[in-house]
Amino acid sequence: MKKNIELLGVASLFVLAAVLPSAAQEGLEQARQNIETYSGIPEFTAPGEPFDAKACMAGKKIFTIPASSSIPFVKTISEHKGELAAELGFEHMEWENQGNPTQWIQGIEHATNNGFDLVSLLAGADPRFFEPQVAQAQAAGVKVVTSHLTGLEQEPPAGVDAATAIDYRKAGELMADWTIAQTEGKTNALVLVSNEALSTDSIVSGLTEAFETRCPDCEYEIVNVPITDWATRIQPTVAGALQANADLNYVIPIYDSMSSFVTPAIAIAGRGESVKVATFNGTPFVLDLIRAGDVEMDIGENLDWIAHAMLDAEMRLLCDLEPIRDSKVPLRIFSAANIEEVGNPADAALGYGDAYVEGFRKLWMVSE
Amino acid sequence: MREKSIGYQFERFGLVLVWVAVIAIFALMRPDTFLTWSNFSSIFGSEAVLVIVTLGLIIPLTAGDFDLSIAQTLTFVSMLTAILSARVGLPIEAIVPIALLAGAAIGVVNGSITLFFRVHSLIVTLGVGTFLHGITLWMSDSQTISGVERTLMNWVIIHRMFGIPISFYYAIALALIIWYALAYTTFGQQLLFTGRGREVGRLTGVAVGRVRMTAFIASGVMGAIAGILYTGTTGSANPNSGTSLLLPAFAAAFLGATCIKPGRFNAWGSVVAVYFLVTGINGLSVLGFRTYVHDLFYGGALVLAVMVSQLVSGRKERTL
Numbered sequence: 001m002k003k004n005i006e007l008l009g010v011a012s013l014f015v016l017a018a019v020l021p022s023a024a025q026e027g028l029e030q031a032r033q034n035i036e037t038y039s040g041i042p043e044f045t046a047p048g049e050p051f052d053a054k055a056c057m058a059g060k061k062i063f064t065i066p067a068s069s070s071i072p073f074v075k076t077i078s079e080h081k082g083e084l085a086a087e088l089g090f091e092h093m094e095w096e097n098q099g100n101p102t103q104w105i106q107g108i109e110h111a112t113n114n115g116f117d118l119v120s121l122l123a124g125a126d127p128r129f130f131e132p133q134v135a136q137a138q139a140a141g142v143k144v145v146t147s148h149l150t151g152l153e154q155e156p157p158a159g160v161d162a163a164t165a166i167d168y169r170k171a172g173e174l175m176a177d178w179t180i181a182q183t184e185g186k187t188n189a190l191v192l193v194s195n196e197a198l199s200t201d202s203i204v205s206g207l208t209e210a211f212e213t214r215c216p217d218c219e220y221e222i223v224n225v226p227i228t229d230w231a232t233r234i235q236p237t238v239a240g241a242l243q244a245n246a247d248l249n250y251v252i253p254i255y256d257s258m259s260s261f262v263t264p265a266i267a268i269a270g271r272g273e274s275v276k277v278a279t280f281n282g283t284p285f286v287l288d289l290i291r292a293g294d295v296e297m298d299i300g301e302n303l304d305w306i307a308h309a310m311l312d313a314e315m316r317l318l319c320d321l322e323p324i325r326d327s328k329v330p331l332r333i334f335s336a337a338n339i340e341e342v343g344n345p346a347d348a349a350l351g352y353g354d355a356y357v358e359g360f361r362k363l364w365m366v367s368e
Numbered sequence: 369m370r371e372k373s374i375g376y377q378f379e380r381f382g383l384v385l386v387w388v389a390v391i392a393i394f395a396l397m398r399p400d401t402f403l404t405w406s407n408f409s410s411i412f413g414s415e416a417v418l419v420i421v422t423l424g425l426i427i428p429l430t431a432g433d434f435d436l437s438i439a440q441t442l443t444f445v446s447m448l449t450a451i452l453s454a455r456v457g458l459p460i461e462a463i464v465p466i467a468l469l470a471g472a473a474i475g476v477v478n479g480s481i482t483l484f485f486r487v488h489s490l491i492v493t494l495g496v497g498t499f500l501h502g503i504t505l506w507m508s509d510s511q512t513i514s515g516v517e518r519t520l521m522n523w524v525i526i527h528r529m530f531g532i533p534i535s536f537y538y539a540i541a542l543a544l545i546i547w548y549a550l551a552y553t554t555f556g557q558q559l560l561f562t563g564r565g566r567e568v569g570r571l572t573g574v575a576v577g578r579v580r581m582t583a584f585i586a587s588g589v590m591g592a593i594a595g596i597l598y599t600g601t602t603g604s605a606n607p608n609s610g611t612s613l614l615l616p617a618f619a620a621a622f623l624g625a626t627c628i629k630p631g632r633f634n635a636w637g638s639v640v641a642v643y644f645l646v647t648g649i650n651g652l653s654v655l656g657f658r659t660y661v662h663d664l665f666y667g668g669a670l671v672l673a674v675m676v677s678q679l680v681s682g683r684k685e686r687t688l
Contacts, residue, residue, distance in 0.1 A: 072511050225659050231609035232616060233659050236646070239414055240653020243407045244398070260512060260602045261609075267525050268413045268533055269406065285514040285604055292514070294603065345454075345515060 471592025
């Protein structure tokens with residue numbers, strides 16, 4: 001009996017020894033495959049059924065409150081939405097603001113008092129800061145939606161009518177996948193996050209899940225640095241981590257604008273050869289840092305594509321069609337291998353192809 | 369007599385002793401990582417910009433004026449440097465004098481409005497700083513500008529002496545100049561008289577207006593130097609980032625006034641204060657503390673140091 005148990009134990013060890021490396025190998029392969037899939041020019045996927053946008057939007061009005069008109073990323077999306085609305089023949093207004101919640105409240109009240117049909121809280125104007133005003137607008141018959149604020153798995157916040165989401169989870173996964181693939185399963189990373197942003201939860205859950213399922217041996221530490229402290233806290237935090245952890249091989253700032261405070265810390269520590277930066281957003285200056293060799297990888301989204309997708313979802317809501325949760329806005333990985341496609345200096349709209357332009361027009365039945 | 373007393377010496381070097389104690393505590397907790405030359409090289413090399421901003425602040429502070437625009441001068445000059453290098457393509461040798469002139473011009477504007485319209489410097493520099501921020505956002509289109517000529521980074525953080533990035537030595541050289549100017553020149557004495565009492569200064573023959581104007585210009589130039597180094601440190605210019613250096617710089621200036629020459633804003637005190645604060649933050653990061661603990665340390669250290677300093681000087685007054 002005892003001998004049988006011993007044999008069973010030895011057999012189990014052999015099985016484990018055989019299975020574990022293959023599981024790790026499988027995870028590595030999966031990570032590599034994801035990176036390859038998202039490194040090419042993305043294809044257009046229709047977020048819903050075609051509809052006659054011009055006919056159903058006639059006489060309707062959309063009001064966009066961007067997170068801040070001084071953030072080019074958001075401002076550009078908002079302006080492109082305005083141009084598309086003009087093309088489709090309905091009224092669109094952008095509420096210029098400097099990112100102050102009291103200005104967002106003034107905006108939503110202006111929209112309610114001036115006959116707008118839908119208020120779009122764009123890319124960071126967070127309705128949790130003004131829930132009573134959202135309820136008032138809805139009571140007056142105005143639909144309120146968040147656009148490019150939440151991840152696919154997150155519920156619409158603060159009782160808004162719909163939330164058109166971005167696959168932030170996938171962005172988190174891809175950052176983890178990149179480091180797993182580059183280090184062949186030996187990632188040792190410092191992950192910098194800002195918990196107050198709604199998208200952070202989604203990005204972090206994708207990232208942690210990718211590490212747990214595809215690379216259980218990978219090590220990572222998550223550190224929260226509030227957005228207002230980026231300029232003063234990121235550099236010492238990274239410097240401290242580099243000092244405390246000689247095996248660190250990646251810094252993952254989950255929003256790429258953090259990178260300008262990460263790269264000096266790595267340079268001052270003289271660890272540029274061994275510690276790389278992988279990040280998300282596709283902000284032009286960070287894409288330029290890839291060309292300069294200071295950042296290794298950045299996951300980007302096309303701002304014009306986002307404008308098309310957000311407006312598409314908002315029009316569907318006003319046309320009483322099925323609400324859209326998944327905007328199908330694709331992500332693309334930029335690294336030294338494809339950085340030339342974004343222009344020099346980098347342009348936020350280059351490097352994604354133009355299949356979406358024709359794709360959306362067909363969906364809206366305005367194609368020639 | 370007083371200068372020779374042990375109490376006074378203790379007050380002068382109290383912060384240095386606390387700094388050494390902080391180093392010793394972190395060294396005991398993490399001897400293998402904290403107490404290494406590479407870590408101290410990182411501590412000294414990473415905060416040269418903050419040292420220079422603090423040194424820039426103490427010049428008008430000594431004359432009794434505040435320069436709240438210094439952080440925005442830094443941000444504006446940092447952006448100007450990045451745009452002239454990355455977008456216009458000017459060489460760094462041509463950009464540096466332009467940037468320094470821009471800093472001096474901002475000082476002239478601050479000084480002129482404060483002196484000719486007799487408005488408090490706090491309000492003037494707050495307004496000028498906000499105006500500068502608007503210009504910075506406008507000229508950068510609110511974007512971070514990268515692609516700065518590599519030469520600048522080489523001469524700020526890449527070239528090293530004894531393993532420490534060269535920017536540290538720039539900060540020390542500036543501290544040396546300011547220390548000499550404040551302690552051993554007529555201008556330094558006039559600045560001090562002006563700060564202690566403008567009427568008294570005027571009656572003793574000090575050209576108070578000229579002295580205050582010079583202090584504003586010096587502060588503007590220091591802000592500009594910090595701006596150039598900031599761009600050299602990050603390799604880019606962000607239209608908002610310099611703003612957050614203002615409060616740490618004021619904290620360091622006031623903390624620095626509690627040591628070396630207690631009761632006066634002084635160059636070496638400021639340097640010690642910055643590196644004391646940075647050592648604390650670095651040690652906490654090495655130990656893996658969360659970033660909110662950094663704020664607890666920053667704020668706590670400032671209030672405690674000023675309290676202790678007041679206690680010591682207050683006790684002295686009572687014993688007189």
